Amino acid sequence: MKELVEVLAKALVDHPEEVRVNEVVKDRSIVYELSVAPEDMGKIIGKQGRIAKALRTVVNSAAAKEKKRVTIEIL
Known part of the structure; x- marks a missing residue:
């Protein structure tokens, strides 16, 4: 799932080398910080x-x- 977020984000931006995805596991969900x-x-x-x-x-x-329950936060 983390790879999916990373691939989609890299396809959208001009500087794909600066894309960072951090996975935070909470009690019943996963949060991806982009x-x-x-x-x-x-x-x-x-x-x-x-x-x-x-x-x-x-x-x-x-x-x-x-x-699974997944959310994306854009930092």
Whole structure:
């Protein structure tokens, strides 16, 4: 799952070498903390958060197959 977030984020930004994904396991969910270069922040969030929402939707769909609860936080 972490690799999925990383691959999707790297495809969207201009500086893929600065994409970092940190996995934090909580009681019943997994939180992925995504950090990118400051100039790529707008590309990850998108207009009115559309790209961020789409990224979360794709990851939630993949997690549903494994019966896990996943969230993405953009730092």
